[in-house]
Amino acid sequence: xxxxxxxxxxxxxxxxxxxxxxxxxxxxxxxxxxxxxxxxxxxxxxxxxxxxxxxxxxxxxxxxxxxxxxxxxxxxxxxxxxxxxxxxxxxxxxxxxxxxxxxxxxxxxxxxxxxxxxxxxxxxxxxxxxxxxxxxxxxxxxxxxxxxxxxxxxxxxxxxxxxxxxxxxxxxxxxxxxxxxxxxxxxxxxxxxxxxxxxxxxxxxxxxxxxxxxxxxxxxxxxxxxxxxxxxxxxxxxxxxxxxxxxxxxxxxxxxxxxxxxxxxxxxxxxxxxxxxxxxxxxxxxxxxxxxxxxxxxxxxxxxxxxxxxxxxxxxxxxxxxxxxxxxxxxxxxxxxxxxxxxxxxxxxxxxxxxxxxxxxxxxxxxxxxxxxxxxxxxxxxxxxxxxxxxxxxxxxxxxxxxxxxxxxxxxxxxxxxxxxxxxxxxxxxxxxxxxxxxxxxxxxxxxxxxxxxxxxxxxxxxxxxxxxxxxxxxxxxxxxxxxxxxxxxxxxxxxxxxxxxxxxxxxxxxxxxxxxxxxxxxxxxxxxxxxxxxxxxxxxxxxxxxxxxxx
Amino acid sequence: xxxxxxxxxxxxxxxxxxxxxxxxxxxxxxxxxxxxxxxxxxxxxxxxxxxxxxxxxxxxxxxxxxxxxxxxxxxxxxxxxxxxxxxxxxxxxxxxxxxxxxxxxxxxxxxxxxxxxxxxxxxxxxxxxxxxxxxxxxxxxxxxxxxxxxxxxxxxxxxxxxxxxxxxxxxxxxxxxxxxxxxxxxxxxxxxxxxxxxxxxxxxxxxxxxxxxxxxxxxxxxxxxxxxxxxxxxxxxxxxxxxxxxxxxxxxxxxxxxxxxxxxxxxxxxxxxxxxxxxxxxxxxxxxxxxxxxxxxxxxxxxxxxxxxxxxxxxxxxxxxxxxxxxxxxxxxxxxxxxxxxxxxxxxxxxxxxxxxxxxxxxxxxxxx
Numbered sequence: 001x002x003x004x005x006x007x008x009x010x011x012x013x014x015x016x017x018x019x020x021x022x023x024x025x026x027x028x029x030x031x032x033x034x035x036x037x038x039x040x041x042x043x044x045x046x047x048x049x050x051x052x053x054x055x056x057x058x059x060x061x062x063x064x065x066x067x068x069x070x071x072x073x074x075x076x077x078x079x080x081x082x083x084x085x086x087x088x089x090x091x092x093x094x095x096x097x098x099x100x101x102x103x104x105x106x107x108x109x110x111x112x113x114x115x116x117x118x119x120x121x122x123x124x125x126x127x128x129x130x131x132x133x134x135x136x137x138x139x140x141x142x143x144x145x146x147x148x149x150x151x152x153x154x155x156x157x158x159x160x161x162x163x164x165x166x167x168x169x170x171x172x173x174x175x176x177x178x179x180x181x182x183x184x185x186x187x188x189x190x191x192x193x194x195x196x197x198x199x200x201x202x203x204x205x206x207x208x209x210x211x212x213x214x215x216x217x218x219x220x221x222x223x224x225x226x227x228x229x230x231x232x233x234x235x236x237x238x239x240x241x242x243x244x245x246x247x248x249x250x251x252x253x254x255x256x257x258x259x260x261x262x263x264x265x266x267x268x269x270x271x272x273x274x275x276x277x278x279x280x281x282x283x284x285x286x287x288x289x290x291x292x293x294x295x296x297x298x299x300x301x302x303x304x305x306x307x308x309x310x311x312x313x314x315x316x317x318x319x320x321x322x323x324x325x326x327x328x329x330x331x332x333x334x335x336x337x338x339x340x341x342x343x344x345x346x347x348x349x350x351x352x353x354x355x356x357x358x359x360x361x362x363x364x365x366x367x368x369x370x371x372x373x374x375x376x377x378x379x380x381x382x383x384x385x386x387x388x389x390x391x392x393x394x395x396x397x398x399x400x401x402x403x404x405x406x407x408x409x410x411x412x413x414x415x416x417x418x419x420x421x422x423x424x425x426x427x428x429x430x431x432x433x434x435x436x437x438x439x440x441x442x443x444x445x446x447x448x449x450x451x452x453x454x455x456x457x458x459x460x461x462x463x464x465x466x467x468x469x470x471x472x473x474x475x476x477x478x479x480x481x482x483x484x485x486x487x488x489x490x491x492x493x494x495x496x497x498x499x500x501x502x503x504x505x506x507x508x509x510x511x512x513x514x515x516x517x518x519x520x521x522x523x524x525x526x527x528x529x530x531x532x533x534x535x536x537x538x539x540x541x542x543x544x545x546x547x548x549x550x551x552x
Numbered sequence: 553x554x555x556x557x558x559x560x561x562x563x564x565x566x567x568x569x570x571x572x573x574x575x576x577x578x579x580x581x582x583x584x585x586x587x588x589x590x591x592x593x594x595x596x597x598x599x600x601x602x603x604x605x606x607x608x609x610x611x612x613x614x615x616x617x618x619x620x621x622x623x624x625x626x627x628x629x630x631x632x633x634x635x636x637x638x639x640x641x642x643x644x645x646x647x648x649x650x651x652x653x654x655x656x657x658x659x660x661x662x663x664x665x666x667x668x669x670x671x672x673x674x675x676x677x678x679x680x681x682x683x684x685x686x687x688x689x690x691x692x693x694x695x696x697x698x699x700x701x702x703x704x705x706x707x708x709x710x711x712x713x714x715x716x717x718x719x720x721x722x723x724x725x726x727x728x729x730x731x732x733x734x735x736x737x738x739x740x741x742x743x744x745x746x747x748x749x750x751x752x753x754x755x756x757x758x759x760x761x762x763x764x765x766x767x768x769x770x771x772x773x774x775x776x777x778x779x780x781x782x783x784x785x786x787x788x789x790x791x792x793x794x795x796x797x798x799x800x801x802x803x804x805x806x807x808x809x810x811x812x813x814x815x816x817x818x819x820x821x822x823x824x825x826x827x828x829x830x831x832x833x834x835x836x837x838x839x840x841x842x843x844x845x846x847x848x849x850x851x852x853x854x855x856x857x858x859x860x861x862x863x864x865x866x867x868x869x870x871x872x873x874x875x876x877x878x879x880x881x882x883x884x885x886x887x888x889x890x891x892x893x894x895x896x897x898x899x900x901x902x903x904x905x906x907x908x909x910x911x912x913x914x915x916x917x918x919x920x921x
Contacts, residue, residue: 448636450635451639453603453625454632454634455640455651456605456625456626457625457630459626459655462626464655
């Protein structure tokens with residue numbers, strides 16, 4: 001009896017510990033944000049900031065703009081991503097493995113870098129703009145504003161749709177397709193009547209993710225938006241204060257943003273419940289060789305899409321090797337490594353910072369994800385339930401809102417963390433943890449509990465079973481999750497831009513700083529280094545991950 | 553090494569749901585004991601209570617004289633074989649088998665010898681260094697058995713161990729299991745819903761339904777003298793015919809619907825009363841009597857019409873309808889001539905030593921032991 005009780009206490013203790021962490025670093029900052037948003041000038045309760053937001057068409061338009069961008073980006077991402085996933089799953093394509101890696105790579109750069117490269121290509125004095133104008137006299141439509149933002153976000157977010165939908169397609173039993181064919185349906189109708197409905201839960205999940213990412217993205221509209229203001233930019237402006245610092249107003253916008261994302265989240269949940277099936281997949285779909293015409297079409301479609309999406313990164317790599325002026329802001333004929341020299345010198349300790357902050361964050365993310373998933377899957381109870389729900393909260397909160405919330409919570413006593421490395425790590429962990437927890441829960445649910453019981457009945461203690469059986473069986477998924485977290489963390493911008501100081505600049509932040517100063521050479525050089533980091537990490541992931549399913 | 557198991561007044565609840573209301577059971581040392589019942593009857597629940605993976609809401613569980621209710625599952629010295637084998641997929645076959653020995657912190661020599669012995673015994677010694685995913689279902693089953701037995705457990709628990717195997721392997725593995733159990737003489741509790749499998753391996757079987765034990769007995773006892781209608785229909789096949797019990801001169805007769813009377817010599821004294829009964833007759837306990845049409849009414853037996861028959865080689869199955877509309881199945885050894893055609897009216901007699909009779913509700917058997 002004694003033994004049993006002490007074992008229970010370990011998990012209870014862990015549960016309460018994690019709950020405490022969530023309260024301190026998530027609930028408390030959000031509460032602080034809410035409180036700040038309704039604090040009047042005299043310190044009393046006031047809704048003046050909300051009134052101002054809705055009364056002033058300028059502020060309200062930022063919200064509307066964000067919404068428009070998110071919906072249109074979602075539409076294009078689905079339109080491009082679903083067919084790509086379908087072709088990829090049912091047909092044999094050229095260099096299939098390579099194609100998959102490149103598609104995934106498209107989604108892994110920081111969006112603002114893409115925005116920046118598109119300006120270099122299609123901006124007022126962009127490479128392609130100038131060439132086309134010189135050759136044909138045609139002036140291309142402006143890349144700045146709405147179109148540019150949608151272009152950048154779509155080319156970055158359609159891979160998410162691809163990954164979700166191709167995962168869902170893999171779980172469809174091929175006999176379902178054969179049955180529909182056998183009943184006389186054309187392959188075109190089959191796609192709409194059988195394939196799409198069966199993938200609907202995944203499509204909705206992907207749509208939500210794309211919507212949330214597009215809505216929360218901060219760097220893209222900041223760089224390519226020009227006059228087109230979105231609300232994450234507005235939060236940032238209110239916070240850093242182009243005119244005057246106004247924390248209360250930033251908090252009020254944050255609260256409105258959370259309400260909107262929560263509503264979208266609930267709406268998506270509601271839709272998903274209407275499309276729930278369990279498919280007992282015995283025979284997954286085998287790829288077939290397409291007819292020549294089809295083959296040409298699908299290969300051109302896929303490779304053109306990834307080429308356009310990769311173009312910004314490729315161009316940045318190219319110009320990073322161009323000869324540059326001493327300031328780094330002008331290019332000269334010829335090639336050199338000057339951009340790298342200047343960049344590495346000026347960026348200070350950004351690379352060690354990135355490795356340190358990213359590394360520590362990943363360790364915490366993994367540790368927490370393992371413990372939380374174990375609590376949620378194996379130790380159901382009130383505490384586990386609360387943690388389960390709390391763990392999904394950061395998923396729907398835009399990064400810049402998390403940044404504001406953390407500042408509001410930790411720039412005054414009793415706990416002052418602003419400006420420290422700690423707060424950078426905290427923000428990275430919060431941003432990333434919902435994804436890793438979800439994938440860990442999925443992994444753990446696939447491990448039958450009888451395996452743990454077998455270990456216990458053979459005489460191993462519960463702790464020994466956890467570390468000797470459960471964790472090693474999860475390890476493949478854990479390591480893959482760690483690598484994906486690592487990639488997400490090193491390319492993170494929207495939260496860290498609010499929290500960073502000169503001592504905690506990361507690689508992504510330093511690229512942003514170079515970009516904003518107009519020093520193109522070093523910016524391109526640093527972006528190239530970041531691309532190398534992500535590519536190596538991704539290849540490592542592909543190597544380790546057995547399942548071949550990437551869940552972001 | 554082996555111990556007896558005693559369960560007294562066990563209770564299992566999940567929230568408001570009572571799965572097992574009050575269950576008592578004695579399992580003898582070295583016995584192969586099976587819990588048999590339809591799914592949801594509580595058999596796996598009871599097994600997991602013995603193993604320590606389910607909480608016990610009431611009652612006492614003993615291994616020999618030792619109360620184990622609150623003993624950590626790791627300390628019960630139980631070998632357990634799971635329905636899905638629960639083999640550690642990241643460990644080799646040998647490491648799987650050694651796992652329990654390592655948990656007991658044995659010397660490396662003892663671990664190696666133990667693993668060697670049982671790998672050999674289960675004929676999987678050549679797969680020692682392979683990962684389990686490379687093995688077939690039957691081989692994985694052998695690994696699970698070796699792993700459970702190598703720790704020299706006091707009790708072996710098996711939860712539907714054969715349900716994931718195909719029919720042929722199932723038959724093969726059940727003789728392997730039975731053989732090993734006989735050799736090691738280890739107290740074994742085996743859970744299954746397959747009555748044929750239970751009959752094939754068990755010394756004794758407990759038939760369970762809705763959390764209560766209906767009957768405990770040897771396979772022969774359960775088949776020949778089921779205590780109630782549930783056991784009669786769950787173990788093997790039984791035809792159910794409504795009839796009356798009539799007592800004349802202290803002799804008991806079954807009176808069938810058409811007036812056919814059958815003397816029963818083994819009715820329990822206390823049940824010798826005129827009343828409605830259920831007669832339970834197994835397909836092979838009927839005798840088909842073929843009568844000429846003009847003599848039909850005078851001949852003894854239950855009136856029946858042949859609906860259909862299936863020739864299965866050794867046996868022929870007949871499907872008949874009684875005058876009451878009750879449908880029955882009969883199995884007879886095949887004869888050279890198929891003398892019973894579809895639509896033919898025949899008489900049925902039964903072997904009065906083998907059949908069973910129950911009260912009107914089917915709750916208890918009216919016959920002696």
